[in-house]
Amino acid sequence: MTQPETEEPWAAQRDASWYDRPNVRTNKVVHVGRPDSWSRCGRSFLDDEMTWDPQGVSESLRCRSNGCRQAWPAP
Numbered sequence: 001m002t003q004p005e006t007e008e009p010w011a012a013q014r015d016a017s018w019y020d021r022p023n024v025r026t027n028k029v030v031h032v033g034r035p036d037s038w039s040r041c042g043r044s045f046l047d048d049e050m051t052w053d054p055q056g057v058s059e060s061l062r063c064r065s066n067g068c069r070q071a072w073p074a075p
């Protein structure tokens, strides 16, 4: 893992390489990341090669599962 462990908030899509048949629609969901590269909702391992500033992630792409939902910055 190359992601430095900082307190900086970050967001990413799940790492689709974990799935045999990545679902394109589901792939567009962006999760808030934890330092260990899992999503805050605990559902997905994230692709830490391509991350976003959480502030810049559009409302419609944000993961709304418990954990991620509370982590998004207020608009």
Ligand SMILES: [Zn+2]
Binding pocket: 030, 031, 032, 039, 040, 041, 042, 043, 063, 064, 065, 068
């Ligand atoms: Zn999530």
